[in-house]
Amino acid sequence: MEDLQERTSLEETLNEAAANGMTTAVWAKVRPDKPAVIDPNGRVKTFAEVNAAANKLARLFRQHGVKPGDALALVCSNRAEFVEVLAATLRSGIRITPVNWHLTADEIAYIIKDCEAKIVVGEARIATVGPATEQCPDVVLKLAVGGDIPGFQNYDAAIADLDGSDIPDPVLGNQMMYTSGTTGRPKGVFRPAGGAVQQQQSMYALRGYDENSVQLCAGPAYHAAPLAFDVRAAMGAGVPLVFIDKWDSELVLRTITEQKVTHLHLVPIMFQRLLSLPDEVKARYPVGHVKYIVHGAAPCPPEVKYAMIEWFGPVLSEYYAGSEGGAGFTINSEEWLKKPGSVGKRPAVLQVRILDEEGNDLPQGVPGGIYHQLPPGGGFTYYKDEAKTQANRVGDFFTMGDVGYFDEDDYLFLTGRNAETIISGGVNIYPQEVDNELIKHEAVADSSTVGVPHDEWGEQVKAVILLKPGYEPSEKLAEEILQFARESLPSFKVPRSLDFVTDLPRSEAGKVQRNKVRAPYWEGRTRQI
Structure with a gap:
């Protein structure tokens, strides 16, 4: 009974903290010495250390006149500072844009300027980040992690002497991801800070997290799905996050076994690469402790998914959504085995329609454009691009360009994209x-x-x-x-x-x-x- 009361009290505290971006601070009190991040190079940062760094960064940002509603661009690989900066923006009211660091200097500069970043945190090994910021005169603070970058302050030195105690007046920040569209410049998917955070917090118990859980991030943290399902999930659930910097099939499998990973996000090509490992390699690494593998981002061939379920067990959970949001579809392994190829059943709350090119609803079994209902208040906009915002809408519905159909039982099947x-x-x-x-x-x-x-x-x-x-x-x-x-x-x-x-x-x-x-x-x- 006492344990139940303690868990209930902790959940209430976490929900309150999520409303102002202070979830990491709660875990720093509850599990101060527990690893929060394990770097690809073996560096370990505890929840107490990550939380202290977040508070120091928040104070540094304020010293430079950066206010709630301002933006920060993070050009950084999978390393501890990524989590520290994210935790800092969440409590500072700052809008963070993680940037794909494989882009050219001009492409990175475009995103920094378009998101109106006042702060850039860049990694020294990324040769393009210095030249990119030279094109961005409105940036007021540049921090370099993992080494020196000309014109940047050293990250560790900049926060070394600052106060690491919890800031007394946190303000919830948000994030703005950039679409990877097939034509033109990428666009920021903007939505106000708020509702989704507490909704996220309530999801962690449903995914089976407990004090023994370990999260793996094997994809780039700057991408929306690993950021949500790996990084933000580990931060919210208070479990260690193990970062892998670059895909290596056997390394991933070995890490799952040695670190006793229970939760991870993968995409279908990662499934295929793991499955293609020789049987004798797979046999060396037990995976029976894995409880939850979430996947999406690309259609998964049924044969591949069957093979993964046979290997890992019925622990796969598929999602269909985008940076733009919408109703969101999910389907667990048991349900998928009854409806192979589906991405889930029609959601109960927000509507989803299948439309032809004239905007008419199509019957079951006929593929057409998939249109998601916008949540109350309008959901998202493409940042500073009202024309693009309106171009993908039909009334209160928007499309991400995907094509699919509902079957007779209201399960959605994807068949491609309009542009394809x-x-x-x-x-x-x-x-x-x-x-x-x-x-x-x-x-x-x-x-x-x-x-x-x-x-x-x-x-x-x-x-x-x-x-x-x-x-x-x-x-x-x-x-x-x-x-x-x-x-x-x-x-x-x-x-x-x-x-x-x-x-x-x-x-x-x-x-x-x-x-x-x-x-x-x-x-x-x-x-x-």
Whole structure:
């Protein structure tokens, strides 16, 4: 009874703290010596240490005149300072934008200026961060982590002598992620600070976190999904966060075993890479302690997901959502095994509609644009781009460009994206459906189906195939894969040709960048989408 009362009291305290960004401060009192972050290089920072750094940073920001509502750009890899800066912005009322540090200096400078950052925290090993900030005169504070950057203050030295006790007047901050759109400059997805934080806090118990849980972050923390499901989850649930800096399949598996990881977020290409490890390697690393693997960001071929469930058990939970928000879909392993390929059942609260190009609702089983209802108050806007904000809306609904359909039981199935739709002879073909079949062939590691120019039909379906190790490209193998497709796909969806490649371009979220696969075939020609 006493334990129950203590847990209830702690939950109430955490919910109150979440409202002003002080969750980490609660865990610093409850679990001061527990590891909060374990770096790729083995550095360990406790909750007390992370919390003290967050308070020092908050005071430093104020010394430089940075106020609630101002912005900070974080150009940093998976390391402890990422969490400390995030914790500081959450209690300072600051809007944080984590930046993809693989971008060029000009691209980073664009985001720093567009988000109106007053502060830039950059990592010394990222050569582009210094040149990028030289283009940003409105930045008032530059901090360098992991070494020196010309024109930057040293992060550790800047906060060394400041007070690490909890600030008495915290203000809840927020974050603004940038879309990785296929055309034009990326846009910030802006929403006011508030509601989602407490809703997040209540989710951690549902995901099975307890005092023995350990969270792994194997993807880039600057991306929305690892940031939410790995970094913010570990901070909110008060559990250690183990960072991996760069994907290495055996290292990931070894870390899961040695660190007794219970919770992690992965994307389908990571599944495929883990599954492709030799059986004797997989056998060396027990995974029975894993309780929760959440995945999304890209469609997962059913065969891949079946194999993961067979290996790890029914611990996979799939989501479908975007930086823009919306209703959000989830489906656990037991439910998915009854509806393989689905991303979940129609949500009970916010509505989701399937519309044709004229904005008419489509019946069950017919693919169309997926439109999500905006929450009360309007949800998000694309920062400083009202035209883009309105372009993806139909009334109180918005789309992220995805295409799919609801089945007779109200389960949603994704079939592709509007920008990827192949139009051949006036017929719409959704390439993800083709990829889902091709990847079942024993020789295929991954597939990216695209539309290529055709003088009569407008476009023709082409499969671009990445082979598994041990298989060599040949005309015979190409015909074998195409014949395999003919056995499971309607004739109009079967690729008319096939190319083998040694690599497929991917975003940091793990999505195949189909536009980049398609681009060489369209050089010198135009295509209306």
